[in-house]
Amino acid sequence: MGEVHRLTVRPYEPGDEEAILDGFNFVFGRIDPAFEPRSLEAWRWQYLENPSGRRIFLGLDEDGQVVSQQAGIPVRMVHRGLRVTWNQIVDSFADPRYGKGLKRHRAFADVSKPYCDTYGGPHPEGDPIMYGLPIRAAWRMGHKFLGYEVCRSQTKLCVRPETYLERGQEGEQGVTVEEPPRFPAEVEALFERVQASVGAMAVRDALHLNWRFCDRPDRSYELGLARRAGTLIGLAVFGAGTFDGREDALLCDWLVPADEPGAGKALRRWAATKARERGLEFLTALFPDTSGPWIEFQEAGFRVQDTRYFTSCGTYSQDHPEDCSPRWLFHHWYYTMADFDLC
Numbered sequence: 001m002g003e004v005h006r007l008t009v010r011p012y013e014p015g016d017e018e019a020i021l022d023g024f025n026f027v028f029g030r031i032d033p034a035f036e037p038r039s040l041e042a043w044r045w046q047y048l049e050n051p052s053g054r055r056i057f058l059g060l061d062e063d064g065q066v067v068s069q070q071a072g073i074p075v076r077m078v079h080r081g082l083r084v085t086w087n088q089i090v091d092s093f094a095d096p097r098y099g100k101g102l103k104r105h106r107a108f109a110d111v112s113k114p115y116c117d118t119y120g121g122p123h124p125e126g127d128p129i130m131y132g133l134p135i136r137a138a139w140r141m142g143h144k145f146l147g148y149e150v151c152r153s154q155t156k157l158c159v160r161p162e163t164y165l166e167r168g169q170e171g172e173q174g175v176t177v178e179e180p181p182r183f184p185a186e187v188e189a190l191f192e193r194v195q196a197s198v199g200a201m202a203v204r205d206a207l208h209l210n211w212r213f214c215d216r217p218d219r220s221y222e223l224g225l226a227r228r229a230g231t232l233i234g235l236a237v238f239g240a241g242t243f244d245g246r247e248d249a250l251l252c253d254w255l256v257p258a259d260e261p262g263a264g265k266a267l268r269r270w271a272a273t274k275a276r277e278r279g280l281e282f283l284t285a286l287f288p289d290t291s292g293p294w295i296e297f298q299e300a301g302f303r304v305q306d307t308r309y310f311t312s313c314g315t316y317s318q319d320h321p322e323d324c325s326p327r328w329l330f331h332h333w334y335y336t337m338a339d340f341d342l343c
Contacts, residue, residue: 009110012056023066027093042218051207052076057115059107067098068107070115076203078195080323087127090341092138109145120316128317128324133309133340151311151326157302158282161275164301172262177224177270183209186232193257199332202339204255213237224270226263234263238274239343244307249275251285253338258292268300286337
């Protein structure tokens with residue numbers, strides 16, 4: 001796509017993987033002391049095997065080294081009842097070995113602008129929303145060059161598993177939790193029940209959930225499906241890992257209709273039992289503070305804690321700008337930890 005400030009800027013091409021990983025692992029290894037280098041297998045899962053597609057732009061120097069990247073994970077959404085694709089921005093970087101100050105900022109801007117021009121836009125041609133949980137340095141550049149805005153300061157919900165279980169939190173009679181190896185096709189009907197009352201929500205069908213949790217090569221999860229008389233009435237995903245600087249048991253995903261409180265009780269108890277068995281101090285969940293689960297979990301004994309994260313978004317649709325604004329998303333977008341690259 002031409003030379004800009006001595007960088008060749010273009011979309012991903014097959015064979016770029018090794019150069020991308022070299023730059024990514026170096027940059028993020030400098031930022032995060034707990035960072036674990038990403039493997040080629042994990043990279044391919046995240047980008048090449050995502051059933052919703054891929055989004056990658058690169059800036060390469062004269063030696064073919066990747067010095068900057070703007071990348072995202074396409075996410076199929078239901079947004080105001082319409083099936084669209086949003087774009088979760090991840091893994092954006094500018095290699096400090098390439099230069100400092102203005103030169104480094106330009107290396108980021110040179111890939112991010114064509115990325116947004118190519119992929120951002122109204123449905124069906126483009127992604128109307130790009131979002132993420134950026135680190136501070138990435139946020140500053142995204143805000144300066146791309147107009148990203150803050151949607152909310154993110155809180156988390158935490159409980160000590162033994163405390164939760166000692167309170168005698170019981171599941172509703174007649175509700176069982178099974179642990180299948182993969183998600184069945186019927187999860188889509190459960191998703192439709194939940195999303196009918198939500199303004200914007202990522203599609204949770206078997207295609208997406210199995211890719212997100214069952215096919216991932218570098219992490220393992222446990223699936224919990226709540227049933228009453230054989231009917232699926234709720235699902236949760238349990239994992240463990242470092243979140244917000246602490247090793248926690250993580251409630252990675254949660255899909256329970258508001259009129260199925262028994263499913264919520266059973267799945268919270270299931271997750272708390274898993275956390276206790278692993279000797280982890282806290283069970284942690286992530287929801288918008290405008291959602292029903294944010295209140296329900298507090299009523300069940302979870303407590304709100306601050307995090308270092310904040311959600312940010314960029315809007316690329318002029319059709320209904322009020323439905324893509326940070327204010328609208330603050331009130332109407334439902335998400336869990338699974339909607340970000342944090343678990």
